[in-house]
Amino acid sequence: MTAPIQVNSFRTGPDERGHFGIYGGRFVAETLMPLILDLERAYAEAKADPAYRREMDGHLKNYVGRPSPLYLAERLTAHFAGAKIYFKREDLNHTGAHKVNNVLGQIMLAKRMGKPRVIAETGAGMHGVATATLCAKFGLKCIVYMGAVDVGRQQPNVLRMKAMGAEVRAVESGAKTLKDAMNEALRDWVTNVSDTFYCIGTVAGPHPYPMMVRDFQSIIGIETREQMQQEEGRLPDSLIACIGGGSNAMGLFYPFLDDRQVEIYGVEAAGHGLKKKHAASVAGGKPGVLHGNRTYLLMDDDGQIEEAHSISAGLDYPGIGPEHSWLHDVGRIKFLSATDKEALAAFQLCSRMEGIIPALESCHALARLGDIVSNKPKDHLMVVNLSGRGDKDLDSVAHHLGGKL
Amino acid sequence: MTTRIDRRFADLKSEGRAGLVTFLMAGDPDAKTALAILKALPKAGADVIEIGMPFTDPMADGPAIQAAGLRALKSGQTMVKTLAAVRAFRKDDDTTPIVLMGYYNPIYIYGVAKFLDDAKGAGVDGLIVVDLPPEEDEELCLPALAAGLNFIRLATPTTDDKRLPAVLKNTSGFVYYVSIAGITGAAAPDVGQVHAAVGRIKRHTKLPVAVGFGVRSAKQVKDIAAGAEAVVVGSALVNAVAKSLDNKGKATGRTVKAVTNLVSELASGVRGPKKAK
């Protein structure tokens, strides 16, 4: 949008009011304002408490199974005959995606704050599953809002949530996808203010959520730095991740933002194509205000939010986290996009060449990989965030491929 | 600077009664019917008129007002049309205050400066923007006050004594007390608790207090009016619109009447025997 701005560091945001440049903020109803101020205080206290960090590290190791491996994808590397491709294996975390990194931090906070009831919104169901999982572990009541369309296309995750004792509420309003689930979760929170903790699944929403979720997900990038040092004796040359709200991407990117030689790519969902229905809010949107923050949004000329479309439920959202919007404007992250078709092709390629079935979300990052690595020298080190595993998507992929997996 | 809102509340005070504030969605079910309803409201007994600016994602609204917004958008309602309706209303009525209520994004996209100019020019008196708490006053509240519009803030059961001064600081016209922690159209408020909460707010401000959320009957209006300057009814009126529509969702000959009849009935709650004092 604007010419890149010169900044000393890309890691100083947000300011005390939750702004990343013009993005972010706290655009919520008065009823919720005292709650998010409480949350901000509680998070600051927890962050300063070494016992909280110690307990989290223990659970990350023994419950989530971290560190997740940094895996050299040899056959894909040979296939593209360019840069060396590494996968950061977030699919191997307990619950099968990066979502759990954030949920652990938030549920531990809910416990600290004495909130017995947790609500969450979910698209693909991975955040819902992670929330149901940790609520089971910590003995909290869990209610997950999920668009009715997503309930249909992500059945395995609906069953997983129910198996762990969560209540899944199908949302029938709007396009019946992630945006509508978030509206319903906010309505629940406004109604149940005293006992409820809202566990947001991505780097969006009112301050402090974008910052807090980023902090919890940064473990991805922190580990990647160490692992790459160990493997190759240096930092990676480029990073790529898919973008729904942008939490797996921010988690990988954040620790590298000030290493300016590292190229950073975010891949949005181009759905049926950028000229048709899609979910690429940076490529096809403009700054607006929704769900508590100012950020790039898909909308019409009258400021009405448009329904997104992506084959991947986790990317089917008309917005993006505010820090990404800022990093786009200042030119630190390069935003690309991949269509439904390209994601499906990447799903097949990765499954067959690496024996790893990726989540359809992650397939969007894999889909742009070829264009980038093919033009790089063989000693270029590229890390793809393999944000989740694709078991949940098998039915839907089989359906789209006409039964031929 | 006194506004239509200030004058209306001064008049109500001298009449010794509380006011009825009605909420309906602009362009619901279509622009023409909505304008006919709007024009009929003062005679039916509305003392202050709130007009909803439709938005696709009304996070603090229940099913009734969500549906009203979607009906309006489907029939082609835009911000330009909403302001045009206010302008048309003002041709015949220069005293009934009009407050636009909604969410920030449509205003932000219209452009704050242009919106304030056009709203003021059309005859709008005040704004209620649900997702702009005092923490975001620079966005719209301060420019609106500078433009001579009232900025009416919501106080809620979660707004404690510590926070109330911040909420009241740049509020003008009146304070809107949201009687429940919840979305519009939800559970009926407990009258005793509402009176206590209004009393608490009044210890912090001289502004009139209007109470809304969950009010649907003349009896509730009357009970709440005993302790407040005004009572707001929204979802019940919006439901009256919904129930009057044909099976394609279009207005019928009953639509305007359905709303004005209910407004008259509700108005009896503030216009009956004088408020006991």
Ligand SMILES: Cc1ncc(COP(=O)(O)O)c(C=O)c1O
């Ligand atoms: C595996 C996986 N990757 C990515 C995403 C997108 O979310 P984010 O952009 O916040 O990482 C999701 C969301 O459901 C997901 O399940």
